[in-house]
Amino acid sequence: MTEIDYSGNPNQRTPCVLVLDASGSMDAKTSSGKTRIQELNEGIQALKAELQADDTALVRVMLSIVIVGGPTNDAEVLMDWTDATQFQPFPLRADGTTPLGKGLTIGLELIEEAKADLRANGVSHTRPWMIVISDGDPTDSGDAWQNAVLECQSAEAQRKVEIFSIGVDGANLTTLGRISQKPALSIQSVKFRELFVWLSASLSAASRSRPGDTVSLPSTDPWRNVGI
Amino acid sequence: MKIAAVSVRGKDHQHSGLPCQDYSLARTSSDGAWSIVVIADGAGSAKYSDYGAEYSVKAFADTLDQIACNLADRPPGSWLTDEVIRATLAIRDHYRDRLGEGDIGQYASTMLGALVGTTGGFVLHIGDGAAVGSVTRNGRSSIEVLSKPENGEYANETYFVTSTDWLKRLRITPLPDVDWIVLGTDGGTALMLADEKSVKSGFVDPFVRRVSGIQSADLEQEIRTILSDDKADRLTGDDKTLAIAWKRAHFSVETAARVSPQREIAADGEVTKSQSLPSVNRNTAERSEESFIADELEEHSNSSSSWLMVALLLAFVIAIFAVVAAVIYRHDLISSFGGNNSSERREIPASSSAPERAPVSPPAQLKNTPVEKSAESTNEVREAAVLGGEKPRERR
Numbered sequence: 336m337t338e339i340d341y342s343g344n345p346n347q348r349t350p351c352v353l354v355l356d357a358s359g360s361m362d363a364k365t366s367s368g369k370t371r372i373q374e375l376n377e378g379i380q381a382l383k384a385e386l387q388a389d390d391t392a393l394v395r396v397m398l399s400i401v402i403v404g405g406p407t408n409d410a411e412v413l414m415d416w417t418d419a420t421q422f423q424p425f426p427l428r429a430d431g432t433t434p435l436g437k438g439l440t441i442g443l444e445l446i447e448e449a450k451a452d453l454r455a456n457g458v459s460h461t462r463p464w465m466i467v468i469s470d471g472d473p474t475d476s477g478d479a480w481q482n483a484v485l486e487c488q489s490a491e492a493q494r495k496v497e498i499f500s501i502g503v504d505g506a507n508l509t510t511l512g513r514i515s516q517k518p519a520l521s522i523q524s525v526k527f528r529e530l531f532v533w534l535s536a537s538l539s540a541a542s543r544s545r546p547g548d549t550v551s552l553p554s555t556d557p558w559r560n561v562g563i
Numbered sequence: 564m565k566i567a568a569v570s571v572r573g574k575d576h577q578h579s580g581l582p583c584q585d586y587s588l589a590r591t592s593s594d595g596a597w598s599i600v601v602i603a604d605g606a607g608s609a610k611y612s613d614y615g616a617e618y619s620v621k622a623f624a625d626t627l628d629q630i631a632c633n634l635a636d637r638p639p640g641s642w643l644t645d646e647v648i649r650a651t652l653a654i655r656d657h658y659r660d661r662l663g664e665g666d667i668g669q670y671a672s673t674m675l676g677a678l679v680g681t682t683g684g685f686v687l688h689i690g691d692g693a694a695v696g697s698v699t700r701n702g703r704s705s706i707e708v709l710s711k712p713e714n715g716e717y718a719n720e721t722y723f724v725t726s727t728d729w730l731k732r733l734r735i736t737p738l739p740d741v742d743w744i745v746l747g748t749d750g751g752t753a754l755m756l757a758d759e760k761s762v763k764s765g766f767v768d769p770f771v772r773r774v775s776g777i778q779s780a781d782l783e784q785e786i787r788t789i790l791s792d793d794k795a796d797r798l799t800g801d802d803k804t805l806a807i808a809w810k811r812a813h814f815s816v817e818t819a820a821r822v823s824p825q826r827e828i829a830a831d832g833e834v835t836k837s838q839s840l841p842s843v844n845r846n847t848a849e850r851s852e853e854s855f856i857a858d859e860l861e862e863h864s865n866s867s868s869s870w871l872m873v874a875l876l877l878a879f880v881i882a883i884f885a886v887v888a889a890v891i892y893r894h895d896l897i898s899s900f901g902g903n904n905s906s907e908r909r910e911i912p913a914s915s916s917a918p919e920r921a922p923v924s925p926p927a928q929l930k931n932t933p934v935e936k937s938a939e940s941t942n943e944v945r946e947a948a949v950l951g952g953e954k955p956r957e958r959r
Binding site for chain 1: 604714765800
């Protein structure tokens with residue numbers, strides 16, 4: 336009699352794109368002595384470590400990274416969709432301005448590509464997330480920023496994506512907050528590690544979530560800013 | 564017909580201390596003619612979803628029972644759909660009554676139920692989970708998805724009995740010609756579906772074959788073992804439910820024709836098969852001989868062929884009486900045929916030669932021979948009864 340085959344099912348996916356500010360201002364020193372960009376890089380390493388400690392999240396979470404600014408002074412895909420099992424972040428370098436609008440547009444495109452790809456392969460997925468981290472105002476020329484804001488609002492309203500905007504060290508929260516229904520979070524850059532540990536836990540919960548589960552969203556605790 | 568439904572709590576809920584939010588039930592209708600299987604998956608964070616799953620499963624099972632009884636008098640039709648809708652409304656009202664105020668979404672659960680009988684049946688479905696079955700078309704059978712999961716766009720979303728748009732999400736699907744059906748919540752479909760439209764035959768086929776060989780009393784435990792396997796947990800930490808109902812016994816029409824009806828009767832009357840069964844190379848179930856015989860006997864007690872058994876028993880008893888009477892009056896019969904040649908003929912007492920007399924116990928001289936003769940005849944009669952009783956029946 337043939338053995339029962341328990342193998343071979345494609346796991347559902349939890350896609351998440353990180354839109355990261357690597358503009359010149361990220362070279363500023365923080366209270367810990369490290370620069371913002373250093374803290375950010377360490378945070379991303381923490382994300383990787385946390386995900387890899389979670390068996391379920393490891394096979395379900397998929398990540399991509401859009402860099403805003405940086406050595407090319409542009410917004411572009413730094414890392415295309417990668418399964419958590421294969422996630423190998425490399426350090427970002429800060430430079431240039433903040434074409435955040437363009438970065439958001441690219442992020443939304445990445446998400447649509449991922450969904451189409453998953454659908455074509457019959458793999459189910461949870462609602463994709465876009466995490467936006469910036470320490471300053473967007474410097475896009477012309478209508479790029481306005482258009483990006485409208486795109487984000489519309490995509491979120493149509494439930495195509497869940498957007499989390501995070502302002503670092505005194506970024507303009509009002510501006511940032513416009514891209515999502517939820518208000519922007521404010522964190523100190525020293526807390527990047529905590530943020531990414533939270534992100535990993537949230538992705539892990541989302542990757543396990545069953546219909547009817549609510550995934551808890553980050554709180555807008557004003558006391559998050561307190562502490563040295 | 565064998566039926567079973569099993570739910571096991573998944574690893575995720577074990578770790579988080581939540582109860583199993585799946586509920587399942589399998590039973591026969593009150594008139595014994597239909598199988599009823601109903602399963603539900605309570606929504607993860609809904610406060611009372613385990614209650615909701617249990618309540619709605621039991622309520623729908625009762626509704627299916629009523630529908631089954633109605634089907635004895637009237638053919639299926641739109642009345643049946645309306646019954647299901649009425650039942651759902653009643654369940655939602657029950658939740659409202661319990662809450663007073665508040666969102667009935669706290670009782671949210673999916674719903675998947677089936678009524679299976681020899682003349683057909685149907686599946687009712689809201690949300691995810693799936694029903695699959697071995698469907699026979701033109702003499703060929705294959706495993707198909709009979710009612711697929713509906714998740715909406717995202718894997719962690721679906722529709723519930725308590726959803727506002729439940730009526731648009733309610734699906735009622737008549738059954739095609741099936742040998743068996745298997746229902747699963749999404750924990751179960753993680754094991755048995757490759758995607759929403761295709762079955763993972765590497766799981767379903769061996770699963771059905773394995774449980775086909777099990778006695779009804781052990782069926783639930785067997786399914787529980789399969790669902791609790793570590794390998795199942797690695798696929799998903801979700802609560803898992805699988806339910807199965809057979810529409811007909813375990814051989815397809817084609818296979819039954821290949822099985823020879825010849826059976827050997829051993830000296831003590833026990834039935835053995837004269838040839839081993841051909842292996843079933845299709846998706847219908849394959850079973851061991853012992854369980855086949857055991858289940859045939861089990862079906863004997865349940866089926867209308869018990870009447871046949873009673874008739875045969877009566878015939879047997881009458882035959883015994885006839886033989887005994889014939890032996891007692893043997894000398895009368897022989898003399899009426901005009902034969903005096905039997906070497907076993909005994910002296911007939913003068914008093915017993917009169918043609919009409921009341922039956923009395925035989926004279927001492929005759930005592931031995933009747934026993935011998937009746938023993939032989941009894942064996943013949945019993946063999947005939949057994950042969951007659953063991954004629955191959957139409958497989959249901």
